[in-house]
Amino acid sequence: MNTMDAGGRRGVRVVEKAGPWGFFFLLAYIGAAIYFVSQSGGTFWGVVLGLLQAAVWPVYLIYLALAGLGA
Numbered sequence: 001m002n003t004m005d006a007g008g009r010r011g012v013r014v015v016e017k018a019g020p021w022g023f024f025f026l027l028a029y030i031g032a033a034i035y036f037v038s039q040s041g042g043t044f045w046g047v048v049l050g051l052l053q054a055a056v057w058p059v060y061l062i063y064l065a066l067a068g069l070g071a
Contacts, residue, residue: 029055032054032057036049036050036053036054036057037051037054038050
């Protein structure tokens with residue numbers, strides 16, 4: 001959508017509609033990070049591994065769901 005600004009120049013207006021989903025995924029990551037870090041035992045590498053697991057757990061969830069469906 002092209003619009004004209006006050007100076008007569010053309011510009012493009014971008015409307016972002018996915019903001020609430022980003023907040024939801026941020027909360028999901030924080031919750032997963034708390035869970036995995038609390039299960040890590042408190043060592044440095046355990047905490048690092050817990051943070052990495054929190055970032056990729058949705059991949060495992062989708063994989064297991066598709067494997068359960070026989071896909």
